Amino acid sequence: MGLVIAALVLWGAGWMMNMAIAASPRRTTLAARVAVPVIFGITVLVMWELLVRGLGVSPIILPAPSAIAGAFAEQTHTLWLDFRQTVLKGALSGFFIGCAAAFAAALAIDRVPFLQRGLLPIGNFVAALPIIGVAPIMVGWFGFDWESKAAVVVVMVFFPMLINTVQGLADTTAMQRDLMKTYSAGYWQSLFKLRLPAALPFIFNGLKISTTLALIGAIVAEYFGSPTHGMGFRISTEVGRLGLDMVWAEITAAAIAGTCFYGVVALIERGLTFWHPSQRSG
């Protein structure tokens, strides 16, 4: 009981601290903007630990963060093997192939207005479909190894990426295009100097959506068959053995991988589209 009360007290203290920071005049500084979510996160973790211990929650239902961290530290080798199989081989290769193919297709579509009008509505529709369901088909076609995972990822990222790129390429004003004409710029010149840079925010939007989809696709495809390593494989077998601390360790690894992947794309975006209003901060 004491631990439960301690957890609630801690929650209150963390929230009060955040309120104090949020109300202070220095709330716009970088330190404050990092500190508040970090304090929030730590409070949640410690509360989790205290509640699991205080209420005597069985580790089969919810392991404590310390147990998860223990499993993570003990099994780093396994986690690394799974990470390499799922993220590096499956998700990343699929991500690059899919995004490159969609980008090339978008450039082609962009030159033919007829295709634009025909493909865009269909692409929009397909992007809303639960494409993840093709996973068993791809595993049947490409076998158990990472190729089938990459194939699922390619199919999943293709349409969101295509729509965003096509929309981005259309995002120039008549004035800007006229200016390029008065410079007597050809198709490729105006593509590289005007339309691609103007499309970058859209392209990065598509890329950021695709990072999440890529990991989801690679993990789900492993439920349908995989070699004896891989994040999806490990999660489904460990769930079967009720080794929930390992499952959570694997989820932590997936979360870190997903956040880093997204973060890298966001950093590249910041470098390349520094001129865009959404990237400029006062």
Next chain:
Amino acid sequence: MRNLFPILTVLAAIVGLWYLGAVWMNSAWTLDRAEGPLSFTEVVRDTMSQDRPRLPAPHQVAAELYDTVIDKKVTSKRSLVYHGWITLRSTLTGFALGTLIGILMAVGIVYSRTANMSLMPWAIISQTVPIVALAPMIIVLMAAIGVEGRAVPKAIISAYLCYFPVLVGMVKGLRAPDRAQLDLMDTYSANGWQTFWKLRLPSSVPYLFTSLKIGIAAALVGTIVGELPTGAVQGLGARILIGDQFGQPIMIWAALSAAAVLAGILVTVVAAVQTGLMRRMGFAQ
């Protein structure tokens, strides 16, 4: 309607490519079984009607769809309508839950600076976590604490996928009123509640619906993912799984098509509600 002809052309091209693909991918099996040399038309005819093709031809999928949607009784375990209904129910539960959480969090974030600073970064990070990794565990967890069946875990997964677009859209929408409009509310001496109900909430409607269209598609994906891990017997995702386990590609493709149709219907319904509501509220179209 100007786009109708191009769309139909592209659709026809897709079906054509599909047939070509079916011939190409299934011909290996045809040639394997052949006892003598086959003519081209014989090969093509065989690739169109295999029991377990690598890629079923469109008309095979259509026949399976007709069989499992129209010919079977709705209550039959082999009817896609029955399985679609199971999936739809979970999707709508998850959608309602996710929308509610998203809206509540958005209100909290717009009105409390502390909540904004603490929650928003975590909400963004939560989306980079591949939630599907959690799916098998949520199912076991729910079973361990005594929740029967799969409806609840599926709804939780779809709510998780659906809440974020709603949250982002709603935060944008609630912040959409500009200074002049807020000042006007002040000159009417409107209190916080009145400003919320009469200004902020109405102006968030267009943003909300744009997000809801993404949200409902995401909720359907969540439900289907929740039905994929081993052991599921009901729902479109389970049909895909069972088709995979029993080596019935036509069944997988039929379930996939049904899921596609369901997604189309759901998004269309939300869009129709949006058009109707916005017109009644007097938004310029």
